Amino acid sequence: MPKGNDLPPMSCLHAFEATARHGSFTQAGSELNLTQSAVSRQIRRLEEDLGRPLFERHHDGLSLTPAGRHYAMVIQRILRELSDETASLRRRGNDRQLTLAASPTVASTWLARQLPHFQHAHPDIEIRILTVEDPNRLDLAEFDLGIYYHVPDEVDPPGLTAEAIFDQESVSAVCSPIYLERHGGIRDASDLLQRHTLMVVEDHFHDWLTWETWYRSLELAWQPPASTFRANSYQLLMNATMAGQGVTLGWTRLLAEELQQGILVHALPHALPSRGQLSLLLPQHRHLSVAMQTFRQWLLTSKA
Incomplete structure (x- = not known):
């Protein structure tokens, strides 16, 4: 049995989170490739570890106890954040992958025409496009570079610096x-x-x-x-x-x-x-990967 600040086994937490979502040992087991009885044992082990019940067992199914509902919210939030950060680190760890954020209009009417030229010159760089209308709503962890119209001192997304792509517009x-x-x-x-x-x-x-x-x-x-x-x-x-x-x-x-x-x-x-000028937005305080540096140099030298 864990003691002090030791965490429960991750297998128990996964079983609990899936069961809380589905409200069923059987459906949780199907998702996790476990039998219904295996999931039930994991939950029982977790409840013994915590010293309180997480589910109320009924003849027609399960329901979370108040403690179970709160614990489920915490576990789901932590697992979601862990998944997001893992994906972000994996993406950043690939120096040849580049995620570009742009408004739907810029992406469809301008960027989509430019990218074939870049990819012909740099076929080893993998491109991913993220469309977000308002750059103020960008999550800095989700993209590498942004392409938006920028109005100095009026439309200044936090955490980003802007470099004009066109010299005049x-x-x-x-x-x-x-x-x-x-x-x-x-x-x-x-x-x-x-x-x-x-x-x-x-x-x-x-x-x-x-x-x-x-x-x-x-x-x-x-x-x-x-x-x-x-x-x-x-x-x-x-x-x-x-x-x-x-x-x-x-x-x-x-x-x-x-x-x-x-x-x-x-x-x-x-x-x-x-x-406003069509601008390349760069996240501040982030190391520029090889792909980011390559795209920035190509864009600013070929489109000014």
Whole structure:
């Protein structure tokens, strides 16, 4: 029997955690590849070690005692944290593996086109993409490098430093040729507000550039638009824009290929220099692996 601060056997803790989740010795045994009686013995051993019952046995099943419920929450949290940290260490231990975090829009419209060039030059580096809309919600343990639009002193995710990928960037009103075929040409900035549909993202993270800000910064007359299409996802709005739903604000370097191929066109001739720049986000106080250093050097030298 354990004494003092000795921990119960891990096999007992695993059996208890599985049984607490399933409420059944039989189902826990199936998960752990043990017999029902083997799981029951592990639980009994744990209860004897702790000196109190963890389950109430009924003719129709099991239920956790108050002590059992609390202990189950503790064990599940510890096992989850241990699993997460183990996965993180294994990932970091592979110097040729790279996890890139990006917004869904950046990942799908820009990064996905760039990666084949990088992987052709560095076929030994394994790439994994993590999409998170708001960089402030990133878990620093889950990724190596991030690619996001960064606004200094306004959108500064904690624990990260930013290096600009593009030396300059501008924001224009863009739409698809399909939209213009359906609704006719856009004569000027006033006509856009009066007769056309503006795509509006309802997302606090993107509030640093709104249609009203764009108009007023360019000294164009502003009034509430006659028609809007709203969503809380910029990626959804961009897909809807390319499908001919309306006119959106687009970052010209980010959408360079869509503009070059004619998938998107400029709805107006105006362009506003962007306060935000597509940037490489690096976790502070972390050793840069070979894969991280290689990708950083390739990205910043080839895309500036």
